[in-house]
Amino acid sequence: MFGTLSEEAEVNVPASKAWALYGTIALAKLVSGKILQAVDVVEGDGGPGTVVNITCKPGAEVKVPASKAWVLYGTLEIGKILAGTTLEAVDVVEGDGGPGTIQKLTFKTGSGFTYGKEKFTKVDNANMIKESEAIEGGFLDIGFDLYRVRIEIKENPKDGLGASCFVKLTVEYNVKEEFVANASFVTTEPLIAIMSVANEHLLKSS
CATH class of the missing domain: 3.30.530.20 (START domain)
Structure with missing residues (x-):
């Protein structure tokens, strides 16, 4: 079977402010070097067609x-x-x-x-x-x-x-x-x- 894991959490900020982070490449900049080793934008500006290279931490x-x-x-x-x-x-x-x-x-x-x-x-x-x-x-x-x-x-x-x-x-x-x-x-x-x-x-x- 195909499995999917998801998480949902309440955030005490307006939805528009949350989207300004989660819906753009600003999120990549935030997690780079923290939960991920690196996130590099290969092409695009965060819209459809944007390509990013994600390097995961080894553990x-x-x-x-x-x-x-x-x-x-x-x-x-x-x-x-x-x-x-x-x-x-x-x-x-x-x-x-x-x-x-x-x-x-x-x-x-x-x-x-x-x-x-x-x-x-x-x-x-x-x-x-x-x-x-x-x-x-x-x-x-x-x-x-x-x-x-x-x-x-x-x-x-x-x-x-x-x-x-x-x-x-x-x-x-x-x-x-x-x-x-x-x-x-x-x-x-x-x-x-x-x-x-x-x-x-x-x-x-x-």
Whole structure:
């Protein structure tokens, strides 16, 4: 199925003032260097036919070396940090953190789920990429046949000292056609919460 995510928020300014920002290239100037790496106008003045080149940031920057971030994100250590914070509990069912490892995630009350089990399908220490897929409970109980989380740690190319890195979390999913309405349960909020807790831990322990 094709999925779409959208957000709506009330803004305490006149609609005309909001449109002067959102409806023009002024918005590009505002987000450039902030939530996006860069936004460059290739041609046009903001009207129909305007072409812009968008350069996305590689992920959330963390002021620790990539190797240190990987020791947390790429191993079972991340589960220990999330247990009691974003999750109620994280228990290793089998494995030592390598491919094939299975964990049981107990979700907090009010999250909409009771528990879920995930399996590490890829742990690439050389490229610092880890992938896990839901194999029981959680999203699989509401019509999803795929829910995959990918973690990538990348060196900061602008940091010659290697003292910082980028952390990128990606969700890939597929939901059965008869359960398409449940695609709305997929949001970026859990990813943001995970990075917030983990990155704070990294900075405090550096």
